[in-house]
Amino acid sequence: MIKLTCLLRRKEGMTPAEFHAYWRDHHGPLIANSSAAKYVIRYEQNPRPLDDYRDDDDRSGYDGVTVQWFESMDAYYAHMGEDDFPAMMEDIAKFLDTDHLEVVLTEEPRIIIDGEVDWSR
Numbered sequence: 665m666i667k668l669t670c671l672l673r674r675k676e677g678m679t680p681a682e683f684h685a686y687w688r689d690h691h692g693p694l695i696a697n698s699s700a701a702k703y704v705i706r707y708e709q710n711p712r713p714l715d716d717y718r719d720d721d722d723r724s725g726y727d728g729v730t731v732q733w734f735e736s737m738d739a740y741y742a743h744m745g746e747d748d749f750p751a752m753m754e755d756i757a758k759f760l761d762t763d764h765l766e767v768v769l770t771e772e773p774r775i776i777i778d779g780e781v782d783w784s785r
Contacts, residue, residue, distance in 0.1 A: 665705075666734040671726045671766035675759050679720040683727055684711050686759045694755055703743035706733040726766075740769070 674683035687709060695707055708731040718724075734740040743749065756762065 665772050666737055666740050667770045668732045668734070668740065669768050669770065670730045672728045672730060673723075673761040673764045674727045675757075675761050676723075678759060680712070680714055680717045680722070680727065681720075683759060684714065687711070687728065691755055691759065694752060698746065698748045698752060700743040700746040700749050700752065703734060703739040703746075704732050705735060706731070708732075737769075 672687075674680065678686070688711075692707075692709060695701060695704075701707075708729075710729040710731070712725070712727050734743070756765075
């Protein structure tokens, strides 16, 4: 398993609410409906809570984290070779600060603690 993890900052001039709406309502469906999606096992958007921002001009920290899971490095590279992949990259420039986009590829995790979590609390 290969995971692509990206730390995201919104493009200057966007409010946090505008950023999260665009990411959720436009970019997410663009990814999900792409031909490249056939290589993606899982796609997560992990948004920063809106109530964590001081105001609409708060540029501290990151605005979210995205994680995409791939079966292998070959699948990761194949998704980038799809015809509509350039359109996804063009869309990224519409809402992300690409100068501060942090990306890391990881393989299977080393599990250190593996207890059950009671999410109902």
